[in-house]
Amino acid sequence: MNELPQQLVNGLLLGSMYGLVAIGYTMVYGIVQLINFAHGEIFMTGAFGALTVWLWLPGGTTMWLALPLMLVGAIIVSVTIAVGAERFAYRPLRNAPRLAPLITAIGLSLALQQAVWAWYPEAKSARTFPEIPGGSFDIGSVTIQTGDVFLLAAAPLSMAFLGYFVMKTRTGRGMQATAQDPDTAKLMGVNTDRIIVIAFALGATFAAVGAVAYGLKYGQIDFKMGFLLGLKAFTAAVLGGIGNIYGAMIGGIVLGVAETLATAYIADIPGMDKFGSNAWADVWAFVLLILVLLFRPQGLLGERVADRA
Numbered sequence: 001m002n003e004l005p006q007q008l009v010n011g012l013l014l015g016s017m018y019g020l021v022a023i024g025y026t027m028v029y030g031i032v033q034l035i036n037f038a039h040g041e042i043f044m045t046g047a048f049g050a051l052t053v054w055l056w057l058p059g060g061t062t063m064w065l066a067l068p069l070m071l072v073g074a075i076i077v078s079v080t081i082a083v084g085a086e087r088f089a090y091r092p093l094r095n096a097p098r099l100a101p102l103i104t105a106i107g108l109s110l111a112l113q114q115a116v117w118a119w120y121p122e123a124k125s126a127r128t129f130p131e132i133p134g135g136s137f138d139i140g141s142v143t144i145q146t147g148d149v150f151l152l153a154a155a156p157l158s159m160a161f162l163g164y165f166v167m168k169t170r171t172g173r174g175m176q177a178t179a180q181d182p183d184t185a186k187l188m189g190v191n192t193d194r195i196i197v198i199a200f201a202l203g204a205t206f207a208a209v210g211a212v213a214y215g216l217k218y219g220q221i222d223f224k225m226g227f228l229l230g231l232k233a234f235t236a237a238v239l240g241g242i243g244n245i246y247g248a249m250i251g252g253i254v255l256g257v258a259e260t261l262a263t264a265y266i267a268d269i270p271g272m273d274k275f276g277s278n279a280w281a282d283v284w285a286f287v288l289l290i291l292v293l294l295f296r297p298q299g300l301l302g303e304r305v306a307d308r309a
Contacts, residue, residue: 007264008257009142013217015256016155019249020210021233022240023162024082024203030179030243031199032094037105038085039207040230041112042078046208047129047221048116049077054130063132067150067212070130074208081112082204083197091193109227116223126222129215147216154209159249162202166245171198179243228282235289241299250300258288 024039053073057066089108093101120127134146144152166172177185178195186192214229215221232255240251262284292300 003264005140005142007260009144011257011260012253013148013151013256014260015236015253016151016249017210017213017217017252018229018233018236018256019252020155020158020206020213021230022236022248022252023158023206023245024200025234025237026240026242026245026248027175027199027203029237030245031175031182032090032196033098034090034101035105035234036085036090036200036203037102037230037234038108038112039082039203040226040228040233041109042082042085042204042226043207043211043214043230043233044221044223044226045081045112045116046074046078046204046211047215047225048120048127048223049208050074050212050215051127051129051221052077063130066130067132071209071212074212075205078204078208078211079201082200082207086197086200091196109230113223113226120223126220129219129221131219132216145217147219150216151213154213155249158206158209159246162206162245165202171195175199232282232285235285239289239292239299241301244299244301247299247301254300255285255288259285 021039021043024042025036028034028036028039050070050073053070054066057069085108089104090101093104132146132149136143136145138144166175174185174190174195175198177188177190178192182192185195211221214225233252236252236255237248238251239255240247240249259281263281266280266284
C-alpha cells in the first residue's frame with residue numbers, strides 16, 4: 001500500500017498518453033462514423049517527425065530550446081499525413097460500405113509503417129529519443145521523472161483547449177452539428193468537408209503531442225510503436241464512450257490506472273505471480289474493456305453522437 005500513490009501517478013501518466021491518442025479516434029468516429037485504424041501510425045510518424053527535427057538541429061542545442069521545435073515538427077508531420085489520408089484515402093470511400101474504409105485504414109497503417117522503415121532503415125531497432133535533463137524529483141512519496149513533466153503539462157492544456165474549441169468557437173459548433181446530422185448541417189451552411197478535415201487535423205495534433213510525450217517518457221521510439229498503443233487508445237475511446245471527447249480522456253486514464261495497478265499488485269495474489277508480469281499488462285487492459293462493455297455497452301460516459309444507421 002505504501003507504493004499506491006506512486007502507482008496511481010504512473011497510471012495517470014500512462015492513461016493521459018492513451019487519452020491524447022484516443023481523442024483522434026473518437027473525434028473522427030463521432031463525425032464520419034469511421035474507425036481510423038491508421039491513427040496509431042499517425043502517432044508513430046509524429047514521434048519520428050520530432051526526432052528528425054532533433055537530428056537536424058545544430059549540435060549543442062539545449063533540450064529546452066529544441067523541445068518546442070520538435071513538437072512543431074511532430075504536429076506538422078502528423079497533421080500532413082492525417083489530412084492527406086482523409087483527402088485521398090477516406091473521402092472517396094465516404095459513401096461506400098463501412099467495410100471498405102476500414103480495410104483501407106488497415107492498409108494505410110501498414111503502408112505508413114513501411115514508409116518510416118524505409119526512411120529510417122535503422123528504425124528496425126529502437127531509436128534513441130532525446131531526454132529532458134534532470135533525472136527525477138520527488139513530491140512527497142511520489143517520484144516524477146523529468147520526461148513526464150511535459151505530459152503533466154500537455155494533457156490538461158490539450159483538454160482545456162479542445163473543450164474551449166468545441167464548445168465556444170464557430171467551427172466547434174459546426175463539428176457538433178455535423179456529428180449530429182451532416183445533411184441538416186449542410187443545409188444550414190456548414191461546410192462538412194472542411195469540418196471533417198479539421199477533425200482529422202485536431203486528432204493528429206493530439207496524437208503528435210502524445211508521441212513526443214512517449215519519446216520523452218521511454219527514451220526510445222520504433223516504427224512499430226503505434227500499433228499496440230493505437231489499439232489501446234482505441235480501447236480507451238470505446239471504454240469512455242466512442243464519440244465522446246471527454247470520455248476518451250477518462251477512458252484513457254481508467255485504462256492506464258487499471259493496467260498499472262494490475263501489473264503492480266496481481267503478482268502479490270497467491271498463484272497469480274505469472275499474471276502480474278509486464279507481458280500480461282496488455283491482457284488486463286482488454287479484460288477491463290470486456291467487463292465494462294458487458295455491463296455498460298455504451299461506455300462509461302455513453303455516446304453523444306446520434307445513430308445515423
